[in-house]
Amino acid sequence: MEEHGNLTYSCIKEKALELGWDDVGITDAIIPEEDIQAYREWLVANCHADLKYMENSIRCYPEEILPGAKSAIIFVSFYKQKKEEFNEESGLIASYARGRDYHNVHRRRLKKFIRWIEEVTEQKDIAKGFSDSTPVLEKALAVQAGLGWFGKNTLLIHRRYGTFILLSGVFTTLKLPSTATKQLRLPKCGSCTRCIDACPTQAIVSPYLLDSNKCLSYHTIESKKPIPQDIQAKNPGYIFGCDICQDACPHNWRKPLSETVDFQPDSGMGSHLCHEKIGVIESDPTILFGTPLNRRKPKGLKYNFDCIREKK
Ligand code: SF4
Ligand code: SF4
Structure with missing residues (x-):
C-alpha cells in the first residue's frame, strides 16, 4: 500500500486499534452518486419521519464539512452484547444503548486520533471527525472503503463483525490510499429475508x-x-x-x-x-x-x- 509521509494504512490501523476501534478502512471523500440518489428517494418518500435534520445536504457532501477533504477514514466499533429475553416486569433496552453513550466514546477517540495524525504529518487543520452527531452518509463510505456491504435491513454488514457495529470517521485533506474492493458493493443477502x-x-x-x-x-x-x-x-x-x-x-x-x-x-x-x-x-x-x-x-x-x- 502507498504511503503518505509517515502515514501508512498499517500505522493508521495500529493507532485505531490502540484507541479502541475494532477496524478501519480508507476511501475517497466522495459519496457515490447512486447512494445519494437512493437517500434522496428515501427522503422524498418521507421514510425519515420527523427526523428533519436528515434533510441536511452535508450528509452527501464531505466538502461542506471539511473544505478540501480528499480522503475519509472510517472506524468500526463492535458493540454486540448478550441477547436478553423480554420479561413481564421490565422493558428491554437495545444492545447498543446498555453502556456508555457511543457519541462521547467516539468523540474522545476522534480527538486523540486527529491530534496524532497532525503530529505524524506535522500539519495542522487537516482533519475533521464525525460520528452520528455530524450528519454524513457514513454507511456508504464504509462500503466504499471495503469494510462491508448493505444488508436488506439497511444496516452495514461488516465482513467480520456483522451488523452490531457503530461507525465514525475522519475526513482529511490528505490523499490516502483506498482500502476498497469492488466486490463489496454487490448485495450479499441472497435469497435471505x-x-x-x-x-x-x-x-x-x-x-x-x-x-x-x-x-x-x-x-x-x-x-x-x-x-x-x-x-x-x-x-x-x-x-x-x-x-x-x-x-x-x-x-x-x-x-x-x-x-x-x-x-x-x-x-x-x-x-x-x-x-x-x-x-x-x-x-x-x-x-x-x-x-x-x-x-x-x-x-x-x-x-x-x-x-x-x-x-x-
Ligand atoms: S436479508 Fe438476511 S443476511 Fe441480509 S440483512 Fe437481512 S437477515 Fe441479514
Ligand atoms: S426495522 Fe429493525 S429496529 Fe426497526 S422495528 Fe423492525 S426489527 Fe425493530
Missing part, C-alpha cells in the same frame, strides 16, 4: 428500504409524538430501541460479544428498566448522563414503560 420477516412492525417495507414511521427504534428513541397504537401493539417489550432485525441476521450468529468496557451493561443503565428503576431515574435524572438513554429523558422512558405496561 429473515430480517424482513422478523420485524414486528413491517418497517423494512422492501429489501434495503426502511420506513422510520413504522420502526420501533424511531418511536422509542427519536419521535416526540405519542407511539401510534398499531405500532405499540406490535412492540414485544422494547423500552428503548430494537434489535430484532439484527438478532435475525445470520451474519450476527456465532459472533463473540464485544469486550469494549464502555459498551458493557454495567458501564451504563444495563439491559432492562423495571418500575423501580424508572422511579430512581425520575428522582435523579443525572443517572442517565453519559448514557444513550439520556436522549429520551426520564419522562420519555416513563412514557415508553407505560406503553409496554398498558399493552400487557
Whole structure:
C-alpha cells in the first residue's frame, strides 16, 4: 500500500486499534452518486419521519464539512452484547444503548486520533471527525472503503463483525490510499429475508428500504409524538430501541460479544428498566448522563414503560 509521509494504512490501523476501534478502512471523500440518489428517494418518500435534520445536504457532501477533504477514514466499533429475553416486569433496552453513550466514546477517540495524525504529518487543520452527531452518509463510505456491504435491513454488514457495529470517521485533506474492493458493493443477502420477516412492525417495507414511521427504534428513541397504537401493539417489550432485525441476521450468529468496557451493561443503565428503576431515574435524572438513554429523558422512558405496561 502507498504511503503518505509517515502515514501508512498499517500505522493508521495500529493507532485505531490502540484507541479502541475494532477496524478501519480508507476511501475517497466522495459519496457515490447512486447512494445519494437512493437517500434522496428515501427522503422524498418521507421514510425519515420527523427526523428533519436528515434533510441536511452535508450528509452527501464531505466538502461542506471539511473544505478540501480528499480522503475519509472510517472506524468500526463492535458493540454486540448478550441477547436478553423480554420479561413481564421490565422493558428491554437495545444492545447498543446498555453502556456508555457511543457519541462521547467516539468523540474522545476522534480527538486523540486527529491530534496524532497532525503530529505524524506535522500539519495542522487537516482533519475533521464525525460520528452520528455530524450528519454524513457514513454507511456508504464504509462500503466504499471495503469494510462491508448493505444488508436488506439497511444496516452495514461488516465482513467480520456483522451488523452490531457503530461507525465514525475522519475526513482529511490528505490523499490516502483506498482500502476498497469492488466486490463489496454487490448485495450479499441472497435469497435471505429473515430480517424482513422478523420485524414486528413491517418497517423494512422492501429489501434495503426502511420506513422510520413504522420502526420501533424511531418511536422509542427519536419521535416526540405519542407511539401510534398499531405500532405499540406490535412492540414485544422494547423500552428503548430494537434489535430484532439484527438478532435475525445470520451474519450476527456465532459472533463473540464485544469486550469494549464502555459498551458493557454495567458501564451504563444495563439491559432492562423495571418500575423501580424508572422511579430512581425520575428522582435523579443525572443517572442517565453519559448514557444513550439520556436522549429520551426520564419522562420519555416513563412514557415508553407505560406503553409496554398498558399493552400487557
Ligand atoms: S429496529 Fe425493530 S422495528 Fe426497526 S426495522 Fe429493525 S426489527 Fe423492525
Ligand atoms: S437477515 Fe438476511 S436479508 Fe437481512 S440483512 Fe441479514 S443476511 Fe441480509
